[in-house]
Amino acid sequence: MTTKPDARSEILARVRGALAGTDVAPVQVPRGYRSRPERLDRSGLLTRFVERVEDYRAQVTRCAEADVIRTVASILPTGARVVLPPGLLWDVPGVADDGFTATDLDGYAAVVTAATVGIAETGTIVLTHGPGEGRRALSLVPDLHVCVVRADQVVADVPDAVRLLDAESYRGRPQTWISGPSATSDIELDRVEGVHGPRTLHVVLVS
Amino acid sequence: MVSTGSTTRGGSTTRATFVGMPAFPAAARTALADSQLRANLAHATGTIRAKRLHVVSEVDDWEELRLAGAAIKDNTLRHLDEHLLTLETALTARGATVHWARDAQEACRIVARVAKDNAVDEVVKVKSMVTQEIGLNEALATEGVAAWETDLAELIVQLGDDLPSHILVPAIHRNRAEIKAIFERSMAAAGRPAPDDLTDDPARLAEAARLHLREKFLRARMAVSGANFAVAETGTLVVVESEGNGRMCLTLPEILVSVVGIEKVVPTYDDLDVFLQLLPRSSTGERMNPYTSTWTGVTPGDGPQQVHVVLLDNGRTRALADELGRQALRCIRCSACLNVCPVYERTGGHAYGSVYPGPIGAILNPLLKGAGHDPQTDSLPYASTLCGACFEACPVRIDIPSILVDQRAKVVDAHRGRPSVTGVAMKGAAATLRTGRRLGLAEKLTPLGLRAARLLGVAHRWTSARDLPPPAAESFRAWWQRTDGGRDDDQA
Numbered sequence A: 001m002t003t004k005p006d007a008r009s010e011i012l013a014r015v016r017g018a019l020a021g022t023d024v025a026p027v028q029v030p031r032g033y034r035s036r037p038e039r040l041d042r043s044g045l046l047t048r049f050v051e052r053v054e055d056y057r058a059q060v061t062r063c064a065e066a067d068v069i070r071t072v073a074s075i076l077p078t079g080a081r082v083v084l085p086p087g088l089l090w091d092v093p094g095v096a097d098d099g100f101t102a103t104d105l106d107g108y109a110a111v112v113t114a115a116t117v118g119i120a121e122t123g124t125i126v127l128t129h130g131p132g133e134g135r136r137a138l139s140l141v142p143d144l145h146v147c148v149v150r151a152d153q154v155v156a157d158v159p160d161a162v163r164l165l166d167a168e169s170y171r172g173r174p175q176t177w178i179s180g181p182s183a184t185s186d187i188e189l190d191r192v193e194g195v196h197g198p199r200t201l202h203v204v205l206v207s
Numbered sequence B: 001m002v003s004t005g006s007t008t009r010g011g012s013t014t015r016a017t018f019v020g021m022p023a024f025p026a027a028a029r030t031a032l033a034d035s036q037l038r039a040n041l042a043h044a045t046g047t048i049r050a051k052r053l054h055v056v057s058e059v060d061d062w063e064e065l066r067l068a069g070a071a072i073k074d075n076t077l078r079h080l081d082e083h084l085l086t087l088e089t090a091l092t093a094r095g096a097t098v099h100w101a102r103d104a105q106e107a108c109r110i111v112a113r114v115a116k117d118n119a120v121d122e123v124v125k126v127k128s129m130v131t132q133e134i135g136l137n138e139a140l141a142t143e144g145v146a147a148w149e150t151d152l153a154e155l156i157v158q159l160g161d162d163l164p165s166h167i168l169v170p171a172i173h174r175n176r177a178e179i180k181a182i183f184e185r186s187m188a189a190a191g192r193p194a195p196d197d198l199t200d201d202p203a204r205l206a207e208a209a210r211l212h213l214r215e216k217f218l219r220a221r222m223a224v225s226g227a228n229f230a231v232a233e234t235g236t237l238v239v240v241e242s243e244g245n246g247r248m249c250l251t252l253p254e255i256l257v258s259v260v261g262i263e264k265v266v267p268t269y270d271d272l273d274v275f276l277q278l279l280p281r282s283s284t285g286e287r288m289n290p291y292t293s294t295w296t297g298v299t300p301g302d303g304p305q306q307v308h309v310v311l312l313d314n315g316r317t318r319a320l321a322d323e324l325g326r327q328a329l330r331c332i333r334c335s336a337c338l339n340v341c342p343v344y345e346r347t348g349g350h351a352y353g354s355v356y357p358g359p360i361g362a363i364l365n366p367l368l369k370g371a372g373h374d375p376q377t378d379s380l381p382y383a384s385t386l387c388g389a390c391f392e393a394c395p396v397r398i399d400i401p402s403i404l405v406d407q408r409a410k411v412v413d414a415h416r417g418r419p420s421v422t423g424v425a426m427k428g429a430a431a432t433l434r435t436g437r438r439l440g441l442a443e444k445l446t447p448l449g450l451r452a453a454r455l456l457g458v459a460h461r462w463t464s465a466r467d468l469p470p471p472a473a474e475s476f477r478a479w480w481q482r483t484d485g486g487r488d489d490d491q492a
């Protein structure tokens, strides 16, 4: 037993000591960035989304709802082992995730998932790993990630996406924000696509 | 014997450390004489400066975002105790175990204990400044636990038995040919060897890292990470990265320990909308980094089922007590201030003798450690020309020049044992700079404040180091090797 205060009480006491006598009146946080004027109409927004995703050297294919299965199938390399999350709305060829180990997943060449949000300004897709998106490992280990995004899921910018994702239904769920294939700039700050995450990202935009 | 992530030198298991580095002017002088280092740095910082300017200029309300980022962090710091308690409650409710660590030693002990309790002898690591700050890899090695760095640049540093020299790109001082040589020389001893036909093409080098690390990701039972942000309200941690090594570490192992500085807290989830705009554009000069992962305690059936969070002080409350300096705790470690700093570009990161180099390191180290304790730290506030470029680049508007001047005063005071004339004058200069900012006249008044500072001689130490044409007696690396990373050398 020790009479020394535990770390928690000591750190909190240090914080309070450090702040003693400080003016704690809140500083105004400017939030104008949350209501930026809309510069693009709906179709302009989707075009921007496609451009920005392609900017990261990810591939994008646009198709109609009725063509999703055919489009996805045409993207998947012939004979590739494909793993699918439970709850995927489209009946594409592949094996449903059965709680595979990481090593099992390493044996799959591709994964097909849905997404929750697309962000036009940054070319980002956000997965919240619910039905149709799968647990995190699923969209991570296989080398090709085909991600189906519906046009009505695409928002203008990061503040719009955060507002959506702040909803009660996503509370506590893990999220993965994906902007292009994995990449590194660690060698002379030259961007190289393809490190540990999927080396190919193919976004299917459905409208 | 357990294999370790550190390399063996002279029979004992060691790893390069910053301990015993010469003070900044001496280290800078040797670094300046290394032309390869200067060429690598000039190329790298030039590239990233251009990218950053391009993506920042796309955002019309960038200045408002900076103000918002600064305001959110300031508001949080002013009630830090309450936010930490909220965070603890939220994390605990979500199945995470929260630990508190007063200092580096305590934090390392906690991580080592988690490893021991789970009979783990190796961990995979997500790049994290804070685990370098606390010397976690070395501490784990002494406990027989190997720590594998998985970020490409960190891997280069670890395999090269080298030291990080940049916050974002720790191996920024290495060019592709050097990296190829390091991989060929050292990968085999750490696991899967480099491919026989490796070239210095960055894509081939990245692929070699992918192959080398994949076996480690697939078998690792425990990971250690930091966090870029910790949301108090929800207990959500956020890691921002590029390569996917972060996702691997945060997702595949059974056990995850995240060491989080207490200043990483933001109050609410929606506050992230500011930082997820500021950070990637300032850091890698991208509209968005490839991957951002968030997790909230334990998610059944998805990712680690044993989640620990270590809340670390290690000098942060000391910095918090410094009325002017506490704004340094807003720092989101983007490294923009390094990339625009004329001093950093010429000396590189090693000269700062800390995991936090560049302008932020020049203020953060003395704020965390206090003035008057060691000559290395005391020399850092002088490692600047006070040109103000760091403030302009900083996404959370940290007034680095004013803090530098204020810290110089504190160093002087600490050495005199009482407030000195110079010290008081420098506080005056700091106040001038500060007032200038408040009045919105920063651009006009900064040069005035600088001139005042120079007249007072506060810039003298750096100026003399820079202006001397000192063909150093030996190169930085030669010094490094001869002195075993400074261990066998005095402050010479």
Ligand code: SF4
Pocket: B282, B330, B331, B332, B333, B334, B335, B336, B337, B338, B360, B390, B393, B394, B395, B396, B397, B398
């Ligand atoms: S001080 Fe500012 S510019 Fe420098 S790393 Fe921190 S946030 Fe970035």
